[in-house]
Amino acid sequence: MTSEEINILSANVTERKYLKGQYILQQGDVCKHSSFILKGCTKMFYVDQAGNEHIIMLGVEDWWVSDIGSFINQTPAEFNIQCLEDTTLAQFHHATIEDVFKRVPKLERFFRKVTERGLSAALNRIIRNFSMTAKERYIFFKETYPKIEQRIPQYLVASYLGITKEFLSKIKKQLSQES
Template sequence: MFDILFSHIQNKVDLSDEEKTELQSFFISKKLRKKQYLLQEGEICKYISFVSKGLLKSYFVDEKANEHINMFAFEGWWISDFNSFIHQEKAVLNIEAIEETELLMITYEDYENMMLKIPVMDRYFRILYQNSLVTKDYRLIVSNSFTAEEKYIQFAKKNPEVIQRIPHSLIASYLGLAPETVSRIRRKISLQKLDSDQ
């Protein structure tokens, strides 16, 4: 279960064997069934979680009961309601498993202790947070300036390994599009691919 985490960390920083052994002591493992919640709005987010297997969605529900997806997290991704986790305030996000999922989870206290005892992890998370800010900025640009088709194509290019695992209604919610629009775009792309293959 830790192999994927170690691989992800070592893509960004170097970990010694001793640090790997110590790192494992800070985490607990958890399995979720499909459609099971990791977190519900109004709860305090007690963990930041690493996805070692499976797929989750993070979302909020508006006053009209419409679901707005904030992010998807699959193998090699971290997920949390970060404001709730860091400030220990009530969560505004729900986190739910789209597939059967296996997680490695760390509490805020253990997260802080880990940074002190394994300083390279502080650098690792700093790199993650920097990348996250870049991604959020780019997503805002895409949201405000791309056509519906361009939004879908960009999402598919950035997430080729999971595009078939996510129902198109959820992709539509993430992109801020109607499900029918995503269906139409997918059909158009399939037809274009078919034409180019002939």
């Protein structure tokens, strides 16, 4: 990027710090920011009508987090985003992002690529949930995201995998006996 492009970017990014437990976004609110995690860990989740929490995504350093549908369409969010640790974000505001894209076309391409990779990862996760056993999903998660598992409680890993924490304990016990 040129120095002028860096200046445009710097003028339109806000660094924001959140405390552990603090919400970045709540269901029903409109997502005003697309956020890049500089430090910390987040969870994006949905709460169903029965009050059950379903983890959709976990995020750590160098990952993007937002309710992309709410951000793009400026409609009420379907998801909550909450900090699992003290978290620092670089945030792009919806009101200024289009102007930034016009002034720095490289960024629009970058955001498109990030969005494409995110969509691809989400679709692959759906396929894994249909085609793999819970044990296989846990092994995949553990191998793919070893740093995340060490940072979050096991009940959140279980929720992300779509199983109970008791079933995750059984899987982990079984795996330890196999090795």
